[in-house]
Amino acid sequence: DGGITQSPKYLFRKEGQNVTLSCEQNLNHDAMYWYRQDPGQGLRLIYYSQIVNDFQKGDIAEGYSVSREKKESFPLTVTSAQKNPTAFYLCASSIIPSQGRQPQHFGDGTRLSIL
């Protein structure tokens, strides 16, 4: 079955440490997205990529970095510059750069906490 795989499911970060969240899709989708979800809040867009080797900042990109070296993969690094990283991180993809015309397919998230 095609889908999006996020790993790990739970991740703990120490002070001053960078951590990388994995996102892999086998849906052959061009566009991929990273969102952050805090309790009681909507999903907020961190970064998105419409094509390999290209990505754009979303609404809350500060303290995060991404890469898109392969169509299937879009890892997110939470850097030490992100002072409040505790959240649920969701990766998504869509068949074309969505802009609302196509549904987004989501992984099951990574929950990041501070040690």
Added chain:
Amino acid sequence: SQKIEQNSEALNIQEGKTATLTCNYTNYSPAYLQWYRQDPGRGPVFLLLIRENEKEKRKERLKVTFDTTLKQSLFHITASQPADSATYLCALTAAGNMLTFGGGTRLMVKP
């Protein structure tokens, strides 16, 4: 500023009744509106998409309406079941922009 508002309080209904969830928006002229279901600890799952020129969309027990004058979308689940219990998110976009999500409403269907 642009806002998408969903009732943050949980909606509790009895099995078999129709659940109605509301999504209001301000300072948007959305071209598309989508509804997703999210279970605890899981990612959202797409349910329905409605365009600005469509008044209503149906899929099995689900119905979505889109009123651009009232700036509101209603999401209905008829003959609700305990398995429908989840958080429901609305998301919308103006033409050329990224999808923006509301905070979601939790639905609890009691047997």
